[in-house]
Every structure is written in structure tokens, then in C-alpha cells.
Amino acid sequence: MNTTPHNLHPAVPGLPSAGTVSGRLYSGLQPSERVQERYEKFIDAGIEVFGTVGYASSKIKTLCHCAGLSERYFYESFDSREHLLTDVYERISTNLMQQVTAALQDPDAEAKDAIKASLAAVVNFMLGDPRHAQIVLVEIVGISEELEAKRHLAMTNFAGQSMGALLVLGGLEGPVVKEMLGGGLGSQGGGSKSRAGIRPVDPNHPLAEVFEFARLTAISMVGGVNNMLLDAVIGGTTANVEKILEVAYQLICNASSGIRALAGTGPARPARK
Template identity: 55%
Template structure:
């Protein structure tokens, strides 16, 4: 966009006040909004570059070219490539979690339909656009202790959601975990089994996705979704037995 030249001598007092409060307006956007727009373009560029040529081979110049921005605008939003990678990972993992939470809680679905929809969402998000899987499962790994901690935190959140679904399939109210006392060993065992199962589910599904990415079978989404559903469904049997359902 070409910045609109400020009008000379005919701005109103209100416009002048707005300029002081919010910064100059270009093509209908405040400077703050334009900065956010540029940041979004850089995140999209990060998805493209990190998801195709990889983080190690990427350069700030390449990222800026992909975003259609000069390097000075890169440093307006990010201090380094790693900081951009962090933001890209945050963007993708947050969006995936948002979608999973949405589809597993839609009204009018049976529990089985909701769980299948959750598995399908995870698989499709990663494999329909393989750049997502490349970043989430490959590029983010081993970059720095800070990113490893962030990756573990994200996986823990997905494991918690998987644990919730395992409990529901096992006939256990997932909300009652907060009511489990230290003396209630049987109930505590149920929730610990569900927690560990959730951790295993994340690892297992991630490895299936990585296998598809590496093996060139990313179009195999239906079979992978079914395998993921069977994993969580079979795991819920152990929860059901332990809970005496």
C-alpha cells in the first residue's frame, strides 16, 4: 500500500488529537495496525519458509522476501529467527488446540463422534498442510532449551485434552478429577492412568504423523485418523475396568 500523504492545513482538531493519540493513519490503518499486519505477514512467511526449506537453512532475507517486507520491518517485530519460529509455533499450536476444543464440544454429537472429530482435526491440521507437521514435529525440536520447554508445555496441554477424552470414553466424569482426594487411591489411580494414556496418545499420534511426513503418505489421513481413534478407544477400556464401570 502507498501511504496517503497527510492533508495540509485542513485537519480538524479531532483528527489532530487522533493523530497524537494513535499515530499517523496510512491507507485507513493506524501505524499500530500496520505493524500488526506486518507481523502477521512475517508469521505467514515463517510458516512457508520454515515449513519448506527448514529453520536451519532459512535466512532473515529469505523470510522478508517471502513476506514482501524489508529487513527493518523484521526487526520491528522480532529480535531473531528463533523468536519468529517461537511465534510461528505458538500460532500453529494455539490454532490447533482451538480447533480441537471446538469440534470436541459441539452440541448434538455423540461422544464417539466428538472424539473422532478431535482425532480427525489433529490429523488434517498437520497433514493437509504438511508445513504444519514439519514445523510442529521437526523444525521446533532441539533449537534451544526455551523452545524445548515450550514444546513440552504444548504437548502437556494436548495430553490433558486426550486424557479428558479417555476418561469420558471410559465412563468417568473428567471434571471429578478435582474432587479426588489423596485417600481415594482407586480414583487417583484412574486419573493417573488417564493422564499417562494422554501422554502416550500425544506421542503415538505424533509419531504416526511424522511417519506420514517422512514416508510421503500425508494423503493417508483417513487411515491415520482411524488408527488414532482406535488407540484412544482401546485405551479407555483400561480406564473403564480400573474405575469399575
């Protein structure tokens, strides 16, 4: 994710690059550091305003008041409210993916425990601070083609993680998972700009049916968990974290029985906690 204010990029006409921002120290900070500091204040303000007031009802003056900065400084870092919303969304998505990946890559956890931890990371991150869920699940929807593309890519990244979990719970560990996901469970990395690890299914692969089943199931599961979280936000049941986590984990365990049946790796029955 790009967390650098656009006026530090040399490609932006009429604005100084990182190498040309200069001036005297103020409060012990270089000019470029002050620009970054103001940028971060606007990111925090965006999370607060978009996550509570909502994007459609927000105004630049409100964002500036929340950040404690003037409109001059808003336009130092952003072209528009949508530009700020985009950066806020990418910040939230990146932070969430980093937490999910860290849980999946825990070297001391067994696979099923790592998967449960990754689901807990999603549910707690989104509902522990309902502003996150409001922005990710409500505020960015339908704003622009660019944001829709970013949203789809982020969803695909999470589907990649879910597909890896399905294959592991379905008894297809090690090289098979790496072959399909380009590195294995938790290997996709963070950031909504990174490409998801799901590779196109080769119809001639001996496990092509298994891979396609896992891919489609993972996509549907991500949508289902998203809707559970959206229901919690809209319905005011964000404190229902444990039950949502239980249902999400049972969904992936139940789905893994289909993987086992197709792959011949075990009985076609739901995995237990």
C-alpha cells in the first residue's frame, strides 16, 4: 500500500519530490517528515469521519477539523475526499491482511489453530473497531470504478488465504498447497495491491476438480463472512464476536469435508474443533 503523501512523488506535476522537499527544522522534524505527519493525521481523521459520519455525509472542512489542520494541508496530500477514502481503505486492508498472515504463519501453531487465529484476526479487527467494518463493508461500495477494483482485489486476496486454509484442512498440505497458491498458506503477503496467490486452475492437473472446488468455495466463504460482519454492523450486534467466529470456523471446517471427499484424503464429514 502506498502510504506516502502524493506531494512526495516526483510524478505529480508542480509538486516537490521527496528529494526536493527542504527547509528548516520545526519541532525537530524535517519538512518531509512534517508532511508525512500531517498525512497520518488525515488518515486518522478519515477513519474517524468516514467510519462514523459516513463518506457521503462528510466534508473536507469536517476532515480538516478532525485532523486539526487547514484545508491547505489537506490538498498538500490529497486531490479529493475520494483520494483520502482510497488511502484509508488501503491502510485498513493492509493492516488486516498483515494480522491474518501473521496468524497463519505462526511457526508454533498447528494448522487448525493458525486458521482459527486468522479468522479471529478478521472478526476482532473488523468488529473490535466498528469503524473498520463500516468503511470496508459500507462506505467504499459503489463510489468509483477504481475503488471497486481495489475492493475486488482485496476480496480475492482474502479468498486466496481462505483457499489455502481449505486445502490444508482438506488434507492437502505441503507442496500441493504451494503449487496452487504460489508459496502456501499465509504466503500472499499484505496489502490490497499485492496479487492474490490463487493461480488459474489447469484443467489437466490431476487435482483440477479439487482446486476449482476449493477456489469457488473460498470465494463464497469470504462473501459469507463479510455479510455476517455487515449484519453485525447494521444490526448493532458487533459484540457478538465469539458466535460469529464460531460460525465462520465451522463454515470452513464443513467446506473442507468436500475437499477431502474429492481428493480422497479422508471421510466426507465436517472437521471438529
